[in-house]
Amino acid sequence: MTSLRALLFMGWVGLVFVTLACSGDDMSGGGDDAADDGDGGTGHGDAGDGGPGDGDAGGGNAGDGDAGDGDAGDGDAGDGDAGDGDAGDGGAGDGDAGDGGAGDGDAGDGAVNMAPTADAGADASGFTHLAFSLDGSGSSDPEDDGLTYDWELKSAPAGSTALLSDAATASPGFVPDLPGAYVFSLVVGDGTLDSAADEVTVTVSTTKVLVVGDNFAPGLTDRIVSGLGWEVDSPYGFNAFEPVASGSFVAWEQNAGGPEVLVAEGSGGRIEVAPHGGQIAGIHASGDRLVFSNNRALGTSGDIYAYTISTGVEVVIANTSHEEQVPQTDGDWVVWHELILPGYTDRNIRGYRISDGATFDIDDPEVIEEQPELAGDYVVYQEEDLSGEEDIYGYRISTGTRFPIDTTTGLQNQHQAAGDYALWFDRSSGTPTLKSYRLSDGMGATLGAAIQFHHDGTHVAYTREEPEGTYNLIIRNLSTGSESTVATGSNYLLNPWVETPFVAWTEQHPTDGADVMAYDFDTTQSVALASGPGTQDRARVIEGRFYWTEGVQSDYAQDVFVLATPGGQKRNLSGPGSFRVSDAIEQLDRYRAIVFGDNIDSGGGLGVRSGQSLALLDAADSAGVPMLALNSDLNDTCLAHIFDNEGLYGIGVDSVDATAIVAIDVSVPGHPIFEGLSTGSTLALHTGSSSVMEEFVATLDGAALDAPSDWTTLAVFGPAGEQTGKDAIVTFSLPMGTLVMMDGTGDLADRYMYWNAARETLYLNQVRYLAGLPR
Numbered sequence: 001m002t003s004l005r006a007l008l009f010m011g012w013v014g015l016v017f018v019t020l021a022c023s024g025d026d027m028s029g030g031g032d033d034a035a036d037d038g039d040g041g042t043g044h045g046d047a048g049d050g051g052p053g054d055g056d057a058g059g060g061n062a063g064d065g066d067a068g069d070g071d072a073g074d075g076d077a078g079d080g081d082a083g084d085g086d087a088g089d090g091g092a093g094d095g096d097a098g099d100g101g102a103g104d105g106d107a108g109d110g111a112v113n114m115a116p117t118a119d120a121g122a123d124a125s126g127f128t129h130l131a132f133s134l135d136g137s138g139s140s141d142p143e144d145d146g147l148t149y150d151w152e153l154k155s156a157p158a159g160s161t162a163l164l165s166d167a168a169t170a171s172p173g174f175v176p177d178l179p180g181a182y183v184f185s186l187v188v189g190d191g192t193l194d195s196a197a198d199e200v201t202v203t204v205s206t207t208k209v210l211v212v213g214d215n216f217a218p219g220l221t222d223r224i225v226s227g228l229g230w231e232v233d234s235p236y237g238f239n240a241f242e243p244v245a246s247g248s249f250v251a252w253e254q255n256a257g258g259p260e261v262l263v264a265e266g267s268g269g270r271i272e273v274a275p276h277g278g279q280i281a282g283i284h285a286s287g288d289r290l291v292f293s294n295n296r297a298l299g300t301s302g303d304i305y306a307y308t309i310s311t312g313v314e315v316v317i318a319n320t321s322h323e324e325q326v327p328q329t330d331g332d333w334v335v336w337h338e339l340i341l342p343g344y345t346d347r348n349i350r351g352y353r354i355s356d357g358a359t360f361d362i363d364d365p366e367v368i369e370e371q372p373e374l375a376g377d378y379v380v381y382q383e384e385d386l387s388g389e390e391d392i393y394g395y396r397i398s399t400g401t402r403f404p405i406d407t408t409t410g411l412q413n414q415h416q417a418a419g420d421y422a423l424w425f426d427r428s429s430g431t432p433t434l435k436s437y438r439l440s441d442g443m444g445a446t447l448g449a450a451i452q453f454h455h456d457g458t459h460v461a462y463t464r465e466e467p468e469g470t471y472n473l474i475i476r477n478l479s480t481g482s483e484s485t486v487a488t489g490s491n492y493l494l495n496p497w498v499e500t501p502f503v504a505w506t507e508q509h510p511t512d513g514a515d516v517m518a519y520d521f522d523t524t525q526s527v528a529l530a531s532g533p534g535t536q537d538r539a540r541v542i543e544g545r546f547y548w549t550e551g552v553q554s555d556y557a558q559d560v561f562v563l564a565t566p567g568g569q570k571r572n573l574s575g576p577g578s579f580r581v582s583d584a585i586e587q588l589d590r591y592r593a594i595v596f597g598d599n600i601d602s603g604g605g606l607g608v609r610s611g612q613s614l615a616l617l618d619a620a621d622s623a624g625v626p627m628l629a630l631n632s633d634l635n636d637t638c639l640a641h642i643f644d645n646e647g648l649y650g651i652g653v654d655s656v657d658a659t660a661i662v663a664i665d666v667s668v669p670g671h672p673i674f675e676g677l678s679t680g681s682t683l684a685l686h687t688g689s690s691s692v693m694e695e696f697v698a699t700l701d702g703a704a705l706d707a708p709s710d711w712t713t714l715a716v717f718g719p720a721g722e723q724t725g726k727d728a729i730v731t732f733s734l735p736m737g738t739l740v741m742m743d744g745t746g747d748l749a750d751r752y753m754y755w756n757a758a759r760e761t762l763y764l765n766q767v768r769y770l771a772g773l774p775r
Helices: 004-022 219-228 581-586 610-623 639-645 747-752 757-771
Strands: 124-127 148-155 180-189 198-205 208-212 231-233 240-246 249-254 261-266 269-272 280-286 289-294 303-308 313-318 323-329 333-340 346-353 359-362 367-375 378-385 390-396 401-406 412-418 421-426 433-438 444-449 452-455 459-465 471-477 483-489 492-499 502-508 514-520 525-530 535-542 545-552 557-563 593-596 627-630 661-666 683-687 697-700 703-706 712-717 727-733 739-743
Touching (some): 219 231, 219 757, 240 280, 240 545, 249 280, 261 289, 303 323, 313 333, 313 346, 323 367, 333 367, 367 421, 378 412, 390 412, 390 421, 401 421, 401 433, 412 452, 433 459, 444 459, 459 492, 471 502, 483 514, 492 535, 514 545, 525 535, 525 545, 525 557, 581 610, 593 757, 739 757
Parallel strands (some): 124 198, 346 367, 367 412, 593 627, 627 739
Antiparallel strands (some): 180 198, 240 249, 249 261, 261 269, 280 289, 289 303, 303 313, 333 346, 346 359, 367 378, 390 401, 412 421, 421 433, 433 444, 452 459, 459 471, 502 514, 502 535, 514 525, 697 703, 712 727
């Protein structure tokens, strides 16, 4: 007899067995056995979480009749593998065993969700101020779920203010403002899980453009630097010139690769006195003080500044809406002339004393006063009346009195004042005659025919052409009138400069080249300060030291040199800032674009030789550096004329009325160079003449280009006279596929700084468009 405890134990075991068989955790639910009439009911497999769902056999308990048949146990779908239905076992009955049918398991849903992978792209390089796009399109998800993007700028060069745009997209952008490394991270998500961060580094270089032929008024270079913030290399005709010196320092104007700056060098080292942009109109020195005119804000008039070398203090002497020019100083007083706007119809002379702010004006509304020269208590200047008569006048600062020096009928000009003397040219007879005037007592003298002169208040050095075709350089003592001939010969004797006891000058050879010479009064000896290939010019003797400019003839770039004593070792002050076209040709990989200005080959050493321009064009085509050419019909110095003159390009250039309005009708309004401009009507750029590009036939490197197939007219001239409807702005490709854009509307903006807002916007858009092209 089975005990109660044993029955309870057997029941518990059976319960456990049934429980395990029916469990839905990683298995199909077991089939439930019906006890009715001894028939095994169908076994149902409930959903399992992940593993195979097993449908156990429906057990047929003993009945009164035949053995119970176990129906198939159905395994419902588990989350993972198929549920398997085991055979239903017929329990013991009065009849045969019941056969359990197979349990069917439905398919599972799939694997566990996996995190996506971010791919920020390969490290890359970019350029300052040019938009750069990142690329996260290589990111992926194992289940191919849609991705979200989260970019972040992790680090940038110190001082950078660059920001990401569209950071939640696969390809956000940024505009780098400083050179250096920019590090970005990317995290992507699938809606449930996020990826690990992936980083990419963009190494940014400074955007650099080459500008050729921007000599007289460097607006092309200045506008790229100030408007776009890019760097410019510009082989100016004179990249350093007009040295002045006083005491222990020398200063000069320098415009190599950017806005003109005034550079001073002395015992304290080298200083950029005026690094704020604009164009320096002239400098003068006295003691340790420099004065200069500078239109630092582009498109504005020039103002007068004074800078003290020893203290570094800068003072604004004159800052008006008018044009202030040609300042002179004796260390405390500063004088200059002011051009009254609009129209420059009047000029007046102003004076300012730095120590106490005292002022004076020389202003007669009936005449024009200009070109003041300061000599102690006196100002010597030129007056011009409405008929064009030019006279020389003086003004005594301490008494405020004005007095005539030479009012002979005709022209008197090119005056100089120093010490107790004023000298000038009297041109009333047609031949320049050199005259002098002693300021203290009004004593005058006629020195004779002359070509050029310079005096220091004690002696005057002047050159004279003799009837037989020779030239003489003469030294004259102003107080005694005694003269001596310093040099004579068939060479041109130019630009004399005297500081007792020395005189320096340029000796120009009839064929080519020029030397800088010096003469010592005391020893009566002459010596060549600088000679050889190229051009040496603008010699100065200041406090016993010699200065001059020196250029390589093939490039016409100038440096300032100094020599302490004749026969000593010369020193290049402005180098290595010099930059030549030959340097550019060898280093074209530095540039995103090349701009050809209006003054490429102006002759006389001011521009770049046409042969160099063509060599640069060839090299740029091979290197794939796109080019912009601003053309003019005012002279033969622009790229269009050089092409035509060399037989390489034929571009029709028509002269037009110089007062015509230069306007264009836009042919391709959606082109990027017109961004920000109203192109719905004729666009007025400036007043003046322009070149017209209506024909194009070219050969380059032996390959003929007869009307290139990709010639595109972007704009034609508007209603402005005979050029109406003709090509004004065009693009085409060179033989190697390099893009060239020619703009026939930019001559006066380049040459004479006639910039309005539309002209400047168009120019900057053109440069930006070309520089942004892939190379």
